[in-house]
Amino acid sequence: MGVFYGRIEKLDTGFMAEYFPLYVEAAKLTFRLGMTGILFSLVIGVVCSLAGYYHVPVLRQIAVVYVELSRNTPLLVQLFFLYFGLPKIGVMLSSEGCAVIGLSFLGGSYMAEALRSGLEAVEKGQMESALAIGLNRFQVMRYVIFPQALATSVPPLCANVIFLIKETSVFSVVALADLMYVAKDLIGLYYQTDEALLMLVISYLVLLLPISVAAGLIERRLRYAGFGD
Amino acid sequence: MEGQEKLLEIHHLHKDYGNGAVLKDVSLDIHKGEVLVLIGPSGCGKSTFLRCMNGLEQIQSGEIRLDGEVITDPKTKWSEVRQKIGMVFQSYELFPHMTVINNILLGPLKVQKKEKKEAEKEAEQLLERVGLLDKKDAYPRQLSGGQKQRVAIVRALIMKPEILLFDEVTAALDPEMVREVLDVMLELAKEGSTMVIVTHEMQFARAVADRIVFLDGGEVVEMAAPEQFFTQPETERAKRFLDTLSFE
Numbered sequence: 001m002g003v004f005y006g007r008i009e010k011l012d013t014g015f016m017a018e019y020f021p022l023y024v025e026a027a028k029l030t031f032r033l034g035m036t037g038i039l040f041s042l043v044i045g046v047v048c049s050l051a052g053y054y055h056v057p058v059l060r061q062i063a064v065v066y067v068e069l070s071r072n073t074p075l076l077v078q079l080f081f082l083y084f085g086l087p088k089i090g091v092m093l094s095s096e097g098c099a100v101i102g103l104s105f106l107g108g109s110y111m112a113e114a115l116r117s118g119l120e121a122v123e124k125g126q127m128e129s130a131l132a133i134g135l136n137r138f139q140v141m142r143y144v145i146f147p148q149a150l151a152t153s154v155p156p157l158c159a160n161v162i163f164l165i166k167e168t169s170v171f172s173v174v175a176l177a178d179l180m181y182v183a184k185d186l187i188g189l190y191y192q193t194d195e196a197l198l199m200l201v202i203s204y205l206v207l208l209l210p211i212s213v214a215a216g217l218i219e220r221r222l223r224y225a226g227f228g229d
Numbered sequence: 230m231e232g233q234e235k236l237l238e239i240h241h242l243h244k245d246y247g248n249g250a251v252l253k254d255v256s257l258d259i260h261k262g263e264v265l266v267l268i269g270p271s272g273c274g275k276s277t278f279l280r281c282m283n284g285l286e287q288i289q290s291g292e293i294r295l296d297g298e299v300i301t302d303p304k305t306k307w308s309e310v311r312q313k314i315g316m317v318f319q320s321y322e323l324f325p326h327m328t329v330i331n332n333i334l335l336g337p338l339k340v341q342k343k344e345k346k347e348a349e350k351e352a353e354q355l356l357e358r359v360g361l362l363d364k365k366d367a368y369p370r371q372l373s374g375g376q377k378q379r380v381a382i383v384r385a386l387i388m389k390p391e392i393l394l395f396d397e398v399t400a401a402l403d404p405e406m407v408r409e410v411l412d413v414m415l416e417l418a419k420e421g422s423t424m425v426i427v428t429h430e431m432q433f434a435r436a437v438a439d440r441i442v443f444l445d446g447g448e449v450v451e452m453a454a455p456e457q458f459f460t461q462p463e464t465e466r467a468k469r470f471l472d473t474l475s476f477e
Contacts, residue, residue, distance in 0.1 A: 123320075123322070125318060125320055125322040126322055126324065128285050128318070128322065129316075129318055129322030129323075129324075129381075130324070130335075131285065131307070131308075131311065132283060132285070132311055132315070132316040132318075132385075133311065133312075133315075133335065133336035133340065133384065133385070133388060134308045134309070134311040134312040134336055134340040134341075134388065135308065135335070135336070135339060135340055136308045139339055139340075143324075143335060143339060144324055144335075147326050148324075148325065148326050151326065
């Protein structure tokens with residue numbers, strides 16, 4: 001403990017103040033790319049889970065292969081493939097393009113699985129009773145099946161959001177000045193390891209804690225207030 | 230029943246799940262205002278038969294007509310037909326994420342595009358009739374089985390269907406709640422609603438039916454007025470079935 005206190009005293013606050021704006025910029029970038037990726041992940045997740053739910057031929061098989069491919073390869077490898085591999089066959093993507101595509105490719109499968117479990121948890125009779133009052137298939141999904149599936153899927157979906165934002169820490173490999181990149185850069189340049197890492201941890205916490213708290217609130221609302229429990 | 234308007238006509242219905250026929254050449258006419266009760270041993274195809282009537286099951290051959298129009302055509306717009314053929318299920322199947330009133334209003338608002346105020350008034354009147362107006366803002370989970378089933382009946386009724394299908398609607402209920410649901414159905418019958426009821430409640434069947442249809446092995450084995458069916462069944466199979474239900 002003594003050592004720890006000693007080091008805190010020796011923290012170079014001047015250095016931290018000076019490079020604070022870099023972290024703010026990086027956090028903004030991380031947040032922006034993270035959120036964009038998450039949005040696309042949700043879209044991919046909805047499409048894949050519905051393809052499975054409705055047994056859509058071809059699309060369903062594609063979804064299965066995609067989910068396995070995406071969940072069983074690390075984001076780092078996916079990014080390498082996009083950034084260094086694709087140019088070899090003539091496809092050039094910007095760093096941000098790679099980051100968003102990579103994150104969406106990874107997140108889509110996680111979102112799909114979270115939604116699939118929710119959809120499967122909805123009683124089969126719900127579909128029939130909704131059809132029986134004359135709703136068309138789209139309305140059945142929109143008003144009856146999906147809201148129930150979503151309620152079940154909220155905890156895993158929220159966990160995925162947090163997971164995906166954390167995964168953005170590998171974006172630096174495609175030359176993006178995200179939080180991780182800034183910290184590594186500062187360490188490399190000035191050897192101020194403690195300060196750089198401390199600010200990195202704080203930055204992620206500042207980004208993720210509010211999301212985590214919000215997710216907890218949504219879950220509690222769904223669990224306790226929803227459906228008359 | 231002669232001379233009365235035919236509401237639902239079923240001709241040579243054949244249904245197969247791929248491992249043997251479930252319904253074999255079933256033909257039946259249901260007249261306006263008639264209460265038809267389908268009985269028969271488990272697995273005889275009576276629920277399947279009912280579900281074919283509103284397209285929840287696909288049929289392999291045969292034809293069903295509603296008001297003279299064929300509804301077993303591939304081009305059938307089921308969402309329109311189903312507004313005319315209401316259905317109540319054994320396991321209620323209320324929508325758990327909606328309050329009672331919203332369960333009832335979903336059809337009128339989204340399918341029939343009715344005005345909310347008007348639909349709400351109708352829903353409240355119907356809830357009043359089944360004695361559940363005070364539960365209109367409750368969630369299904371807060372209701373007893375009998376209450377849920379009465380809400381499910383209201384949800385079907387509010388569409389003003391021409392015919393109502395009841396699929397073993399008391400089978401999942403505790404015995405003391407069966408009566409409250411059957412009473413609602415008896416009242417509907419008295420008002421002249423056209424109903425097709427699948428049930429195991431023989432006394433109720435006898436009280437409510439205009440005609441009993443006895444199904445066994447996917448075939449209509451016997452069709453008769455309730456008094457005649459229960460006292461003098463014509464076929465051996467019907468006799469055997471009724472014997473298994475009595476303790477004499």
